[in-house]
Amino acid sequence: MSDRESLHFINGEYTAGSSGLTFENRCPVDGSLIGLVHEGKREEVDAAVSAARAALKGPWGRMSVEERVRMLYRVADGITARFDEFLEAECLDTGKPKSLASHIDIPRGAANFKVFADVIRNVPTEGFFLETPDGAGAQNYGVRTPKGVIGVISPWNLPLLLMTWKVGPALACGNTVVVKPSEETPLTTTLLGEVMNDAGVPRGVFNVVHGFGPDSAGAFLTEHPGVDAITFTGETRTGTAIMKAAAEGVRDVSFELGGKNPAIVFADCDMDKAIEGTMRSVFANCGQVCLGTERVFVERPVFDEFVARLKAGAEGLKLGRPEDETVNMGPLISKEHQQKVLGYYKLAKDLGATVVIGGGVPDMPDDLKDGAWVEPTIWTGLGDDSAVMREEIFGPCCHITPFDEEEEVIARANDTVYGLASAVWTENMSRGHRVAAQIDCGICWVNSWFLRDLRTAFGGTKQSGIGREGGVHSLEFYTELRNVCVKL
Numbered sequence: 386m387s388d389r390e391s392l393h394f395i396n397g398e399y400t401a402g403s404s405g406l407t408f409e410n411r412c413p414v415d416g417s418l419i420g421l422v423h424e425g426k427r428e429e430v431d432a433a434v435s436a437a438r439a440a441l442k443g444p445w446g447r448m449s450v451e452e453r454v455r456m457l458y459r460v461a462d463g464i465t466a467r468f469d470e471f472l473e474a475e476c477l478d479t480g481k482p483k484s485l486a487s488h489i490d491i492p493r494g495a496a497n498f499k500v501f502a503d504v505i506r507n508v509p510t511e512g513f514f515l516e517t518p519d520g521a522g523a524q525n526y527g528v529r530t531p532k533g534v535i536g537v538i539s540p541w542n543l544p545l546l547l548m549t550w551k552v553g554p555a556l557a558c559g560n561t562v563v564v565k566p567s568e569e570t571p572l573t574t575t576l577l578g579e580v581m582n583d584a585g586v587p588r589g590v591f592n593v594v595h596g597f598g599p600d601s602a603g604a605f606l607t608e609h610p611g612v613d614a615i616t617f618t619g620e621t622r623t624g625t626a627i628m629k630a631a632a633e634g635v636r637d638v639s640f641e642l643g644g645k646n647p648a649i650v651f652a653d654c655d656m657d658k659a660i661e662g663t664m665r666s667v668f669a670n671c672g673q674v675c676l677g678t679e680r681v682f683v684e685r686p687v688f689d690e691f692v693a694r695l696k697a698g699a700e701g702l703k704l705g706r707p708e709d710e711t712v713n714m715g716p717l718i719s720k721e722h723q724q725k726v727l728g729y730y731k732l733a734k735d736l737g738a739t740v741v742i743g744g745g746v747p748d749m750p751d752d753l754k755d756g757a758w759v760e761p762t763i764w765t766g767l768g769d770d771s772a773v774m775r776e777e778i779f780g781p782c783c784h785i786t787p788f789d790e791e792e793e794v795i796a797r798a799n800d801t802v803y804g805l806a807s808a809v810w811t812e813n814m815s816r817g818h819r820v821a822a823q824i825d826c827g828i829c830w831v832n833s834w835f836l837r838d839l840r841t842a843f844g845g846t847k848q849s850g851i852g853r854e855g856g857v858h859s860l861e862f863y864t865e866l867r868n869v870c871v872k873l
């Protein structure tokens with residue numbers, strides 16, 4: 386049991402706000418109460434947006450790029466200096482293994498500030514010399530200015546990492562932000578307020594308002610006329626609602642949404658690599674990674690071997706508490722999400738799937754029985770048109786199906802409304818490049834998964850998102866690019 390109260394962070398100060406409403410934050414490992422979270426309503430969002438707007442006109446708005454860069458480095462160093470606190474908080478909120486969060490979530494949560502500080506320090510501006518009839522010419526140059534107040538709605542699967550993946554570039558580009566973290570995972574975003582103050586980030590630059598979506602902080606933020614642009618990571622249907630809100634006032638959006646990501650395993654793959662990589666892409670973070678795999682296509686000659694080896698890998702997964710170093714899989718984020726995933730587990734059985742492993746709730750020790758646990762699960766035998774193959778489940782599960790021809794599997798992999806990520810396993814590099822070029826998604830890994838170069842364009846096609854963030858691509862969303870043409 387913990388008594389961690391989550392307050393809003395507005396204009397450099399923690400506040401309970403005035404709604405008088407709170408909701409419970411429960412640990413998904415055992416259902417214990419972490420603490421109460423204050424729910425922000427219109428008034429709290431108004432205060433946060435006003436503070437963010439004012440900060441643009443204050444010291445932050447007058448700060449040089451170099452000063453901003455140094456400040457963001459201090460923020461990154463501040464997270465690192467409090468690594469254990471952030472690790473404890475993230476694992477309390479999510480139940481994920483400390484071994485995972487200590488290697489991915491917290492280090493990347495800090496690194497995102499440095500990566501984008503470096504981008505803004507080194508990015509060139511464009512210039513074009515225009516020949517003119519009088520022969521004197523004209524010089525054009527590009528000018529990037531902050532977009533203003535950015536609304537950030539961040540998800541519960543990698544709370545710190547995916548929040549700073551947005552706040553980092555937003556601040557590097559001179560904007561200010563109002564963050565509405567997921568109601569499931571308030572702790573690390575709240576804690577970041579202290580780090581911002583300690584790093585000397587002017588009050589009002591970074592604001593946090595807790596709450597839900599409709600008729601709560603999320604909706605009030607996306608509908609607020611003082612918000613100049615909205616960035617969101619989460620489910621496609623929520624993205625649709627946010628986009629409708631953003632239309633009022635013609636605000637820009639940057640979305641990383643859902644996926645139904647394929648992995649394609651050719652017979653000529655390095656099977657050890659393919660199994661290791663697919664074990665991570667299916668089961669890492671209890672399958673709660675937007676880039677994760679839920680559809681596995683295996684060339685028929687190695688289908689039985691692949692299924693058997695992935696089953697053996699899943700049998701080796703140990704579920705338990707975050708602090709147990711032998712644990713490599715935690716629970717789902719909530720009992721509600723557990724019910725959603727178990728609904729698909731039941732559906733798969735009802736549809737006649739072969740349950741290779743899993744399909745239910747693991748027999749956990751008594752002290753964990755109230756957690757949001759599900760078994761790592763593998764199915765075979767369903768058609769590509771089944772709901773299990775078409776709808777995002779977002780749990781530790783995948784369906785494996787055989788294929789015979791390259792052209793066939795590309796068409797099947799692309800047969801989805803989504804287009805976020807994919808993985809291709811083959812030792813034939815001509816085929817690797819050829820297939821990767823034909824899969825309609827934002828990122829395709831060949832003989833790897835979740836290998837992340839933060840300079841690259843990152844985002845989804847179709848219903849997996851709008852826009853690209855990462856490296857200089859983030860500048861397109863977090864700045865306004867203007868052109869000045871000077872007649873010489």
Ligand SMILES: O=C(O)C(=O)/C=C/C=C/O
Nearest residue numbers: 542550673674675676837
């Ligand atoms: O690695 C990243 O920058 C990133 O965005 C990861 C996204 C995972 C989504 O669930």
